Amino acid sequence: xxxxxxxxxxxxxxxxxxxxxxxxxxNSMFDYFLWYKKYPAEGPTFLIxxxxxxxxxxxxxxxxxxxxxxxxxxxHIVPSQPGDSAVYFCAASVSExxxxxxNLIFGKGTKLSxxx
Amino acid sequence: xxxxxxxxxxxxxxxGKYVExxxxxxxxxxxxxxxxxxxxxxxxxxIYFQGTGAADDSGLPNDRFFAVRPEGSVSxxxIQRTERGDSAVYLCASSSxxxxxxxxxxxxxxTVL
Numbered sequence: 001x002x003x004x005x006x007x008x009x010x011x012x013x014x015x016x017x018x019x020x021x022x023x024x025x026x027n028s029m030f031d032y033f034l035w036y037k038k039y040p041a042e043g044p045t046f047l048i049x050x051x052x053x054x055x056x057x058x059x060x061x062x063x064x065x066x067x068x069x070x071x072x073x074x075x076h077i078v079p080s081q082p083g084d085s086a087v088y089f090c091a092a093s094v095s096e097x098x099x100x101x102x103n104l105i106f107g108k109g110t111k112l113s114x115x116x
Numbered sequence: 117x118x119x120x121x122x123x124x125x126x127x128x129x130x131x132g133k134y135v136e137x138x139x140x141x142x143x144x145x146x147x148x149x150x151x152x153x154x155x156x157x158x159x160x161x162x163i164y165f166q167g168t169g170a171a172d173d174s175g176l177p178n179d180r181f182f183a184v185r186p187e188g189s190v191s192x193x194x195i196q197r198t199e200r201g202d203s204a205v206y207l208c209a210s211s212s213x214x215x216x217x218x219x220x221x222x223x224x225x226x227t228v229l
Contacts, residue, residue: 043223107158
């Protein structure tokens with residue numbers, strides 16, 4: 001029973017265009033969400049996060065949107081660059097003290113390919 | 117500064133053997149996490165330490181898995197009587213506290229033949 005779902009195993013976009021990666025969750029207790037990026041043979045690298053009290057968080061080219069009523073979040077990358085090609089994992093946690101990441105529940109990942 | 121390091125990077129063993137995987141967290145980080153990532157899956161939580169104690173070991177799949185962090189820094193994940201299904205990448209992460217970002221190491225790829 002997957003609590004965090006990334007239904008698109010792969011995504012291909014052209015350099016300079018927008019990449020949109022989607023994530024759905026089922027546990028309404030989740031209140032902190034994160035995106036990690038992973039290159040081959042490396043560990044996941046933290047990208048951006050959002051608390052459930054917000055609906056948007058932006059950091060440079062990366063923006064995460066949260067729709068709590070739909071239990072859906074998305075990561076937008078604008079403009080996409082070839083170096084963004086990696087596997088992107090959505091993760092969620094239930095915090096006890098507000099903002100805590102706790103133990104992360106990950107999706108299966110989406111492999112993004114940005115073509116020059 | 118130095119990130120999270122894990123040794124060995126690769127470990128091949130035979131079914132039934134015992135293995136130890138080591139994690140060196142970022143200096144000063146009090147929280148340490150172990151995850152396991154199987155092929156085509158996202159990382160799955162195994163155990164979490166706050167200091168020297170295991171704050172949550174609910175993700176350990178069975179009693180063949182055990183982890184220690186005796187001095188609140190380096191941690192060792194121990195797997196007894198390995199099975200082929202234990203083959204995966206074992207990831208370690210650390211953070212400066214429960215509320216902070218988890219930084220991951222490169223992982224140990226365990227292959228059980």
